[in-house]
Amino acid sequence: MKKQTSRMSGGRIMASLIVLLGSLAYVMVFAVINGTLGFLCSMGVTVFGAVGIAKALGEQIALSYGWIIGLTVGLGVMRGALRFVEQYCNHYIAFRLLAVLRDKIFTALRRLCPAKLESKQKGSIISMLTSDIETLEVFYAHTVSPICIAITVSTAVFLFVGFVSSWYLSLVALAGFIAVGIIAPLVSSSLMRDAGVKYRARFSAFNAYFLDSIKGIKDIVLNNAGDIRKNEVDERSEELLKHTHELKYKIANATAFTEFTVSFMTLVATAVAVALVLAGKISVGKAIIGVVAIFGSFGPVIAISALPGNLTQTFASGDRVLKLLGEKPVVERIENGIKFDFDDLEVKDLYFGYEKDNAVLEDICMNAKRGEIVGIVGESGCGKSTLLKLLMRFWSKDGGEILYNGNEIETINSDNLLDNVTMVSQSTYLFDETIADNLRIAKEDATDEELENACRQASIHEFICQMAGGYDTKAGALGDNLSAGEKQRIGLARAFLRGSGLILLDEPTSNVDSINEGIILRSLAEQKKDKAIILVSHRESTMAIADRVYRIDKGRISEVAR
Numbered sequence: 001m002k003k004q005t006s007r008m009s010g011g012r013i014m015a016s017l018i019v020l021l022g023s024l025a026y027v028m029v030f031a032v033i034n035g036t037l038g039f040l041c042s043m044g045v046t047v048f049g050a051v052g053i054a055k056a057l058g059e060q061i062a063l064s065y066g067w068i069i070g071l072t073v074g075l076g077v078m079r080g081a082l083r084f085v086e087q088y089c090n091h092y093i094a095f096r097l098l099a100v101l102r103d104k105i106f107t108a109l110r111r112l113c114p115a116k117l118e119s120k121q122k123g124s125i126i127s128m129l130t131s132d133i134e135t136l137e138v139f140y141a142h143t144v145s146p147i148c149i150a151i152t153v154s155t156a157v158f159l160f161v162g163f164v165s166s167w168y169l170s171l172v173a174l175a176g177f178i179a180v181g182i183i184a185p186l187v188s189s190s191l192m193r194d195a196g197v198k199y200r201a202r203f204s205a206f207n208a209y210f211l212d213s214i215k216g217i218k219d220i221v222l223n224n225a226g227d228i229r230k231n232e233v234d235e236r237s238e239e240l241l242k243h244t245h246e247l248k249y250k251i252a253n254a255t256a257f258t259e260f261t262v263s264f265m266t267l268v269a270t271a272v273a274v275a276l277v278l279a280g281k282i283s284v285g286k287a288i289i290g291v292v293a294i295f296g297s298f299g300p301v302i303a304i305s306a307l308p309g310n311l312t313q314t315f316a317s318g319d320r321v322l323k324l325l326g327e328k329p330v331v332e333r334i335e336n337g338i339k340f341d342f343d344d345l346e347v348k349d350l351y352f353g354y355e356k357d358n359a360v361l362e363d364i365c366m367n368a369k370r371g372e373i374v375g376i377v378g379e380s381g382c383g384k385s386t387l388l389k390l391l392m393r394f395w396s397k398d399g400g401e402i403l404y405n406g407n408e409i410e411t412i413n414s415d416n417l418l419d420n421v422t423m424v425s426q427s428t429y430l431f432d433e434t435i436a437d438n439l440r441i442a443k444e445d446a447t448d449e450e451l452e453n454a455c456r457q458a459s460i461h462e463f464i465c466q467m468a469g470g471y472d473t474k475a476g477a478l479g480d481n482l483s484a485g486e487k488q489r490i491g492l493a494r495a496f497l498r499g500s501g502l503i504l505l506d507e508p509t510s511n512v513d514s515i516n517e518g519i520i521l522r523s524l525a526e527q528k529k530d531k532a533i534i535l536v537s538h539r540e541s542t543m544a545i546a547d548r549v550y551r552i553d554k555g556r557i558s559e560v561a562r
């Protein structure tokens with residue numbers, strides 16, 4: 001099972017996330033160029049204003065007033081256009097990347113399944129698919145380019161002020177950029193880290209509790225436990241509020257610090273400019289141009305100082321997603337394995353445990369061949385479903401052999417195995433699609449006739465026909481209103497449609513009444529002519545159709561004499 005490894009460093013996460021960009025990196029460079037030029041244009045508006053004032057004060061400026069006004073207006077318009085292109089590019093990248101990430105995560109899950117989704121981490125995977133990917137959107141759209149823009153704009157301002165006005169003023173600006181863009185974010189992120197981590201942990205715990213309460217509301221009402229639950233929700237909500245206050249207080253402090261630093265540095269710049277003018281080092285006009293350029297240049301670094309709150313979260317999301325993408329599956333897919341056409345199954349001395357030294361199944365020996373129905377009985381929790389899952393290679397066995405037509409399961413092509421062996425598990429999932437679509441996941445190109453046939457065999461055809469939309473009724477529209485038995489029979493119909501040589505049925509009739517059970521059992525008896533069926537059931541009536549029956553007890557199996 002997967003061990004919890006420590007988190008990667010922020011820098012590595014960021015680098016890996018940028019590598020995921022692939023060819024979209026060019027679009028990001030384009031976005032950064034546009035963003036930088038856009039900022040410079042917006043500063044140009046105020047700087048040319050200052051140039052106008054400097055000219056009025058008698059500074060030697062080669063430009064006419066007409067040119068100065070024209071440039072100011074032109075830069076203002078350009079600023080709008082450049083900003084549009086920058087935002088367009090960033091969101092283009094972000095949304096394209098969302099699609100790419102979803103695709104990558106889905107591919108990774110397919111590789112890791114079914115073991116991964118059988119494990120206890122199922123909840124966190126669902127949260128990853130939704131919230132983590134959204135968080136990464138923020139990273140790509142609103143994190144990378146602001147940082148690049150801040151660096152380039154600050155460098156440009158530093159050089160501009162130095163060459164046009166004074167290098168002393170440039171140094172003041174540089175100190176301001178470092179204080180606002182580097183020191184403030186580092187200090188505030190270290191101050192906020194604990195509060196942020198605590199807040200997010202509480203927030204997700206609260207969400208989970210709340211969702212759990214809503215999902216289980218029926219049982220809460222049935223047990224008259226509403227008041228207790230409500231009080232608990234209130235208490236947890238209060239506690240979350242406390243942590244929210246704490247975090248917001250720290251964020252407000254950080255923002256205040258940033259604003260203070262910006263104001264302070266502009267004051268220092270003004271003071272230095274005045275001193276330089278008094279000392280006769282620069283003219284008043286140049287001093288004004290320098291100070292105005294510095295005034296307008298803090299925007300990009302302020303944007304960075306607003307990042308840390310998001311960044312910790314982004315890194316946590318990035319870390320989870322990257323780990324999942326790199327995770328090794330419990331069971332490796334076999335691409336170039338043996339292909340077979342099912343005739344018989346032989347299990348020899350099979351040994352398996354979900355955890356080390358805690359065997360669920362020991363020395364399991366059994367067999368099944370075309371033309372027979374083999375039953376498996378045993379107490380709840382004895383490992384019946386586990387055995388069926390091992391036959392489908394959901395998990396890798398810890399010892400013994402599973403042989404299909406004499407071929408060891410670990411040497412068989414994964415797709416081929418799934419074509420030959422079909423399992424109907426204890427719960428059937430219906431997608432929010434039509435009944436016909438739900439059936440066709442078993443056989444994409446099945447004709448309507450084939451669908452009907454399979455449904456008749458599973459004794460569900462009449463029920464489907466009764467619905468207004470028939471086979472085109474949306475399963476989602478029925479919500480949870482399909483009974484457990486109806487869902488189970490749709491699961492069975494899927495298995496019949498798939499047409500594999502070996503069908504594994506885990507309690508296929510547990511929720512079905514005796515009339516429908518009779519129909520299903522008759523179909524099974526008919527199907528066994530050219531198939532093998534392994535049937536797990538607690539029901540005596542169901543077991544009656546089995547040709548042979550095995551009993552699992554305390555991890556061991558024995559054939560029941562009948």
Ligand SMILES: Nc1ncnc2c1ncn2[C@@H]1O[C@H](COP(=O)(O)OP(=O)(O)OP(=O)(O)O)[C@@H](O)[C@H]1O
Binds near residue numbers: 360378379
């Ligand atoms: N994914 C899993 N991880 C760890 N333990 C598991 C997992 N799935 C099942 N188990 C444990 O393995 C044992 C066998 O479970 P299994 O589902 O095979 O029983 P079963 O015979 O099918 O029971 P039932 O008749 O109730 O369906 C149980 O103790 C169960 O708690």
Ligand SMILES: [Mg+2]
Binds near residue numbers: 384385386426506
């Ligand atoms: Mg079971």
